[in-house]
Amino acid sequence: MEKIEVVIASGNEHKVKEYRDILEPLGIKVSSLKDENIVLDVEENGKDFAENSMIKARAVKRFTNKIVLADDSGLCINALDGFPGIYSARFMEGHPYEEKHLAILEMLKDKEDKSAYFICAMSIIIDGEEYKLQGRVDGKIVSPKSKGNGFGYDPIFLPSGEELTFGEMDEEKKNKISHRGRASAELINFFSKL
Numbered sequence: 001m002e003k004i005e006v007v008i009a010s011g012n013e014h015k016v017k018e019y020r021d022i023l024e025p026l027g028i029k030v031s032s033l034k035d036e037n038i039v040l041d042v043e044e045n046g047k048d049f050a051e052n053s054m055i056k057a058r059a060v061k062r063f064t065n066k067i068v069l070a071d072d073s074g075l076c077i078n079a080l081d082g083f084p085g086i087y088s089a090r091f092m093e094g095h096p097y098e099e100k101h102l103a104i105l106e107m108l109k110d111k112e113d114k115s116a117y118f119i120c121a122m123s124i125i126i127d128g129e130e131y132k133l134q135g136r137v138d139g140k141i142v143s144p145k146s147k148g149n150g151f152g153y154d155p156i157f158l159p160s161g162e163e164l165t166f167g168e169m170d171e172e173k174k175n176k177i178s179h180r181g182r183a184s185a186e187l188i189n190f191f192s193k194l
């Protein structure tokens, strides 16, 4: 059988490496936009994560016959009607995450409901067929205990049933239960069936 090749629709080399680690053990070749000489600036103007990931995947698919995989993820806080949601990266852009954490804690200070969840939506296009996968992890927003590791909103997210925030958890444990980890498990299942 011909080797399956997947182009990751992201300019983020770290993300490409993560997908390489997930897919190469399945015998799938993973390439970046750079490898394919694709230069893009896509406006992510979808209404949710799934739409935004499909917008990115479609934009890249115009330049390649290979399989395209795109993702979009973020944090949704129930008492704030899902904010920051698809604006997770853009909220207070240019400010350090410590400041974003404080702003969120301030917005939540009079709200009883601190529940929140992370979503990771993946879109895959194979020839003309479009597929969508999703991973989700539920939890709540807490004050950061220590700086901890992790990135983004990790230090203020405590997953349900856990004692450590994503920021305090080791990476292996986070990957097992995270939105991205769960979507990646779906992804492995998807490609194993091809």
Ligand code: IMP
Pocket (backbone or CB within 6 Å): 071, 072, 073, 074, 075, 088, 089, 118, 151, 152, 153, 154, 166, 178, 180
């Ligand atoms: P992206 O779509 O994967 O680039 O993620 C968009 C934004 O969502 C990131 O810049 C972070 O602010 C936030 N985010 C997504 N996943 C995580 C996570 O696992 N931990 C913390 N923040 C995350």
